[in-house]
Amino acid sequence: MxxxxxxxxxxxxxxxxxxxxxxxxxxxxxxxxxxxxxxxxxxxxxxxxxLTAIEELRDIRATGGVLSLGGGETHRAIAHDAAEAFPGFAALAGQIGDAAVRTRGTIGGSLANNDPSACYPAAVLACGGTIVTDRREIAADDYFQGMFTTALEEGEIITRVNIPIPEVSAYVKFAQPASRFALVGVFVARFPDGARVGVTGASEEGVFRWTEAEAALSESFTPEALDGLSLPAEGLISDIHGSAGYRAHIAAVIARRAVAAAH
Missing domain, CATH: 3.30.43.10 (Uridine Diphospho-n-acetylenolpyruvylglucosamine Reductase, domain 2)
Structure with a gap:
């Protein structure tokens, strides 16, 4: 150091x-x-x-169908305090790391680093969230720009994250046992105008939306709607924990599990 x-x-x-x-x-x-x-x-x-002593970065509220989180809120607080308003997102927060990590880690810090295996990006992207900074508001589709890369500029701080609350949602991840990071994680969300699916842990480009699964689930939000669908292995991470083909297979399996869990 x-x-x-x-x-x-x-x-x-x-x-x-x-x-x-x-x-x-x-x-x-x-x-x-x-x-x-x-x-x-x-x-x-x-x-x-x-940023840990800045009280204005700590706030959890749900109004108008949107869960609004201060950038300094910890995983533990979100898992507990957002459970009633947005159970799918709260359950995701409760799966991050271990008790020590959940007590210290924050949603703002996680999104700012945009680790390719982090859990929050899958949900924020799947739900069409908005990242609010001290300077502007950034739509999730524009915010995540690749592995460890975001739209943030130097010195820009995430002050709030606003996430539309879907009708139903769920997150399932296949975790690396030691780190508890997602080898693959899938968040599914159903809104009145269709379904959205965010995938983390799998791609060399970081979190992404699985548009083919979204189209299928928008027609029928059931596990069976995903039968026959699979991610192409090209562009997926291949390392000591699993090959690109392995991650592609796991993504398809846990996407079905996430839809079943959402029900």
């Missing part, structure tokens, strides 16, 4: 001021991705700007 300064502002304005004054400063949310990167010397910020 390289040497760095540490500051813990109590307002968003103060945090943004520090980031603006120092191009090499970096925001720190829950630290579940950034801290391991620092330990491996894969990142070397001059200053870490902790």
């Amino acid at each position: 390289y040497e760095f300064e540490f500051t813990r502002p109590t307002t968003l304005a103060d945090a943004l001021a520090v980031l603006k004054d120092d191009d090499e400063a970096q925001a720190l949310a829950g630290g579940q991705t950034l801290i391991p990167a620092l330990k491996q010397r894969l990142a070397m910020p001059s200053k870490l700007v902790s």
